[in-house]
Amino acid sequence: xxxxxxxxxxxxxxxxxxxxxxxxxxxxxxxxxxxxxxxxxxxxxxxxxxxxxxxxxxxxxxxxxxxxxxxxxxxxxxxxxxxxxxxxxxxxxxxxxxxxxxxxxxxxxxxxxxxxxxxxxxxxxxxxxxxxxxxxxxxxxxxxxxxxxxxxxxxxxxxxxxxxxxxxxxxxxxxxxxxxxxxxxxxxxxxxxxxxxxxxxxxxxxxxxxxxxxxxxxxxx
Amino acid sequence: xxxxxxxxxxxxxxxxxxxxxxxxxxxxxxxxxxxxxxxxxxxxxxxxxxxxxxxxxxxxxxxxxxxxxxxxxxxxxxxxxxxxxxxxxxxxxxxxxxxxxxxxxxxxxxxxxxxxxxxxxxxxxxxxxxxxxxxxxxxxxxxxxxxxxxxxxxxxxxxxxxxxxxxxxxxxxxxxxxxxxxxxxxxxxxxxxxxxxxxxxxxxxxxxxxxxxxxxxxxxxxxxxxxxxxxxxxx
Amino acid sequence: xxxxxxxxxxxxxxxxxxxxxxxxxxxxxxxxxxxxxxxxxxxxxxxxxxxxxxxxxxxxxxxxxxxxxxxxxxxxxxxxxxxxxxxxxxxxxxxxxxxxxxxxxxxxxxxxxxxxxxxxxxxxxxxxxxxxxxxxxxxxxxxxxxxxxxxxxxxxxxxxxxxxxxxxxxxxxxxxxxxxxxxxxxxxxxxxxxxxxxxxxxxxxxxxxxxxxxxxxxxxxxxxxxxxxxxxxxxxxxxxxxxxxxxxxxxxxxxxxxxxxxxxxxxxxxxxxx
Numbered sequence: 191x192x193x194x195x196x197x198x199x200x201x202x203x204x205x206x207x208x209x210x211x212x213x214x215x216x217x218x219x220x221x222x223x224x225x226x227x228x229x230x231x232x233x234x235x236x237x238x239x240x241x242x243x244x245x246x247x248x249x250x251x252x253x254x255x256x257x258x259x260x261x262x263x264x265x266x267x268x269x270x271x272x273x274x275x276x277x278x279x280x281x282x283x284x285x286x287x288x289x290x291x292x293x294x295x296x297x298x299x300x301x302x303x304x305x306x307x308x309x310x311x312x313x314x315x316x317x318x319x320x321x322x323x324x325x326x327x328x329x330x331x332x333x334x335x336x337x338x339x340x341x342x343x344x345x346x347x348x349x350x351x352x353x354x355x356x357x358x359x360x361x362x363x364x365x366x367x368x369x370x371x372x373x374x375x376x377x378x379x380x381x382x383x384x385x386x387x388x389x390x391x392x393x394x395x396x397x398x399x400x401x402x403x404x405x406x407x408x409x410x411x
Numbered sequence: 412x413x414x415x416x417x418x419x420x421x422x423x424x425x426x427x428x429x430x431x432x433x434x435x436x437x438x439x440x441x442x443x444x445x446x447x448x449x450x451x452x453x454x455x456x457x458x459x460x461x462x463x464x465x466x467x468x469x470x471x472x473x474x475x476x477x478x479x480x481x482x483x484x485x486x487x488x489x490x491x492x493x494x495x496x497x498x499x500x501x502x503x504x505x506x507x508x509x510x511x512x513x514x515x516x517x518x519x520x521x522x523x524x525x526x527x528x529x530x531x532x533x534x535x536x537x538x539x540x541x542x543x544x545x546x547x548x549x550x551x552x553x554x555x556x557x558x559x560x561x562x563x564x565x566x567x568x569x570x571x572x573x574x575x576x577x578x579x580x581x582x583x584x585x586x587x588x589x590x591x592x593x594x595x596x597x598x599x600x601x602x603x604x605x606x607x608x609x610x611x612x613x614x615x616x617x618x619x620x621x622x623x624x625x626x627x628x629x630x631x632x633x634x635x636x637x638x639x640x641x642x643x644x645x646x
Numbered sequence: 647x648x649x650x651x652x653x654x655x656x657x658x659x660x661x662x663x664x665x666x667x668x669x670x671x672x673x674x675x676x677x678x679x680x681x682x683x684x685x686x687x688x689x690x691x692x693x694x695x696x697x698x699x700x701x702x703x704x705x706x707x708x709x710x711x712x713x714x715x716x717x718x719x720x721x722x723x724x725x726x727x728x729x730x731x732x733x734x735x736x737x738x739x740x741x742x743x744x745x746x747x748x749x750x751x752x753x754x755x756x757x758x759x760x761x762x763x764x765x766x767x768x769x770x771x772x773x774x775x776x777x778x779x780x781x782x783x784x785x786x787x788x789x790x791x792x793x794x795x796x797x798x799x800x801x802x803x804x805x806x807x808x809x810x811x812x813x814x815x816x817x818x819x820x821x822x823x824x825x826x827x828x829x830x831x832x833x834x835x836x837x838x839x840x841x842x843x844x845x846x847x848x849x850x851x852x853x854x855x856x857x858x859x860x861x862x863x864x865x866x867x868x869x870x871x872x873x874x875x876x877x878x879x880x881x882x883x884x885x886x887x888x889x890x891x892x893x894x895x896x897x898x899x900x901x902x903x904x905x906x907x908x909x910x911x912x913x914x915x916x917x918x919x920x
Binding site: 202204205207208211269270272273274275276353354355356357359366367368369370371373378 | 753757
């Protein structure tokens, strides 16, 4: 079979739609995971920043354990221990892992807010919780947004594990399924190429945004 | 004894005691996997270092072509999943008659992937050294690469060390990806062993501990260095 | 005032998430207590729910396959699932499919994510200790998919070669036994899914891809063939939870009925099997 025939076989509307639906799954899972992680990560960062107490200890233990063990292992553990379907198992394992990573990013952001700001707020009679919500977090968020977006890129990349581990049909998984059907050399190379380009376009756009923000926006104040 | 026997989850189910016992018997298997992971990590680290320093220095030159080349390298590998790179080399390359063994694929792919991250660390490390230093070196007749290796990098080293160590932690964690192409590392051993006897909990708990032993001290040390640097420079 | 609303919303959201996690855990534990009593009818539960939850393969053409052309599940096992759904809920449409692999089907069944698994699940004595199986709806044997250009003729010619098998499948044990009988040896490579195994064969990572012949038949193309030699008869049964005999008895009756009246044969013919 010559190359153009191979490509004709591969580039049908249905195959492309099939592949694209995998890309949407990838984005959906990463999106939900990063959103949940931002909430839990912020809570965890605040806990870890406390002076003392059980919450600080728990948050520290969680972050250290989760961050120092591979993501892939968490996917296995979440799936085998909680025995969930692949989509919730995927979302939860990425949330679990990304929460720890984001907690450290948020903590860095919180610590970067100058004490003068907080003191000024205190002198205005704001409570500590109010200071956190209205003064510290908004400023910290601004400075840590680039890092959060980079983490988003990491999550999108790592969701590619989900096919081989959980049979979740994300972007790379769909390509793998198609490869079972279209196994000619040219077709296999083309499929890897397509998937790599798909990931690259999205991630490059995000990394560029992250870089642009850190140059022009994060340090604006 | 009577009390113990009433704790049913110690007798049966995923947490049962006998499952931990069978782990003890197969400990050599895991020990071998542990060494395999360390081996791959060291190989990949060496490669990542060479590539990272080379492309990092390249990206600090004034030569537009060189900068562009190193951008392509960094952007491509930072923005595509490691697993695709591994799949491509594992499944794709044999189609054009290039068949590499799994451990070599692990070292190559993880090394090249993290080389891209280290290149960025090196680039910003070079940027942190005052320009006067390299100008002074150049006036002494040092070539560009000599300036980098003898003057700039040694000074940037202290700033670079914490992020480099963090990269090493990520690198060790990412070697687990080769479990998917059945490399005999910790992750694969835990998975393959437990799918035979269903001892998931001990297998993955133990695998987690092994990775933790490797990663935690490094991560801790990196943070310690970072704090020290911060203090030293904020004076 | 505006902002305090936001805080409330945020707190509510995180609270609801935490409870969500807690609930899913509770569900899992209460599920277990249900098992031991098993007094309430599981079939009735499915009827009330109106949807049959079935674990099926998505990468095995002719058995359980997610067809890229239609984006729908299809295959003989899907047809059986439809028949069961029709029997229980009154319509073949009331099915919720969950894609499974050899690795994931057991845990999903344990947790009650699916009511039953119809996914080329081979009945073995070992597995019978953990799950209930119906009488077999299909019989098969383990075979080998090889490249035509390699000129393998039978099992013996594969002596010393690398055989690719799926993780968590029974194939490896069966192969080891057969190899011992024949006095030959194999090297093994375990991968996560069938498409990956097929790609491994194409790229010569493995010399033969070994799994049940029927599964292999979905992966034959111009350059590959299935060896005539097969071994180790494999019987596929519908798996349900061990703790609940009721569903199993019910399904057994159905399968036997369909075996007698030729419904099963028709399905098997429809998908060109045997």
